[in-house]
Amino acid sequence: MTYTGDVQVGGPADVRELPKLTIYKLAVGPYDNNAYLLRCAETGDGVLIDAAAEADRLLALVSDEPISAIVTTHRHGDHWQGLERVAKVTGAQVLAHPLDAPALPVPVDREVEHGDRIAVGVVSLEVIHLRGHTPGSIALLYDGGGTAQHLFTGDSLFPGGVGNTERDPERFERLYTDVVERLFDRLPDETWVYPGHGKDTTLGAERPSLPEWKARGW
Template sequence: MDNDAYLVTCRRSGAQLLVDAPADPDRLLALVREGSGSARLDIVVVTHRHGDHLGALASVVAVTGARVAAGAADADAIEEATGCPVTVRLRHGDHVRVGHLTLDVVALRGHTPGSVALALTEDLPARAPGSVARRTHLFTGDSLFPGGVGGTQGDPARFAQLLGDVTSRVFDRYRDDTCVHPGHGDATTLGTERPHLAAWAARGW
């Protein structure tokens, strides 16, 4: 299945953050230039250490000079695979800033030890004067998809850890209108997936 990559651009400053650099560096660099009008890319956040999420990392970093961030427990493996230093080692509860935007780091352990998701909350036009509407976007890598959590190779301990993190750190924290942007396939919302948590737990994958 094709991988997804996501570009977050601060409209006030032009700063940019790329979520994963899976493949096709020319296409990713074209996306970066489209977002800012230049090859400005401030940081690449690698959601986890699997090769299909970092195949273009070295090429993208070589052109842009972007910093690399990843979950602390996956950082060494990413450095070894790509030759790119991971200068920002992320832990649960950290924040990543890009221009005037702040993304919250949500560690979702189990698919890999250092898998991370990023949560970006944006202000929306409010319907009532003086009120503020907000919507959160979650970039979940391979930890949460439409229809279930990511693969844990049949390991019940890893599955329990991943489902536990997804439940307590995602479903218990964020609203049903939160948009989930996974590392493969289509987007979903937490409200769409929430009724199925018990079924996921029962099936064990």
């Protein structure tokens, strides 16, 4: 079946098969968060992005296969309600940016900074620090080669705009600038965006709206 990224709380995961990586997208309640499980096609190793909630469903998604890491994209509680249990059951390392790590309910095994790499078997994810939604918000980039870029943005970029900065002009300017310079200025339009809530998008679909976002200030 063709991947769409349209998932519902309580429904099945949507699955995207790439040559070297399989992506599972699952919606969990009560805040309609997206959790992503990435598995290396060669080794079977996995990484979970945002153990947001509904630990039982996340563990069912992981099944009996190994995951080496759980990455939390930022410190807001709706993105880590399932973290403690999933980490305990799987034994996976907990990863987060150092500026947000102290807010998590479990100790962080590895703090990751801008430009760091996170292994998923024989492939890796690049950490991109996007400041503004929270001080330590990160995105994760999987480079599949050429225009096959896959970007997991947490709550820093959605269809229709950047993440919530609570109408703080300094926070908005910081996040907007990071998103433009570290994502839009660098990556091709075909880059697929997997956000922390709701439907997916691409950088190409959002790029024409950048001036509008800047003008409105949110």
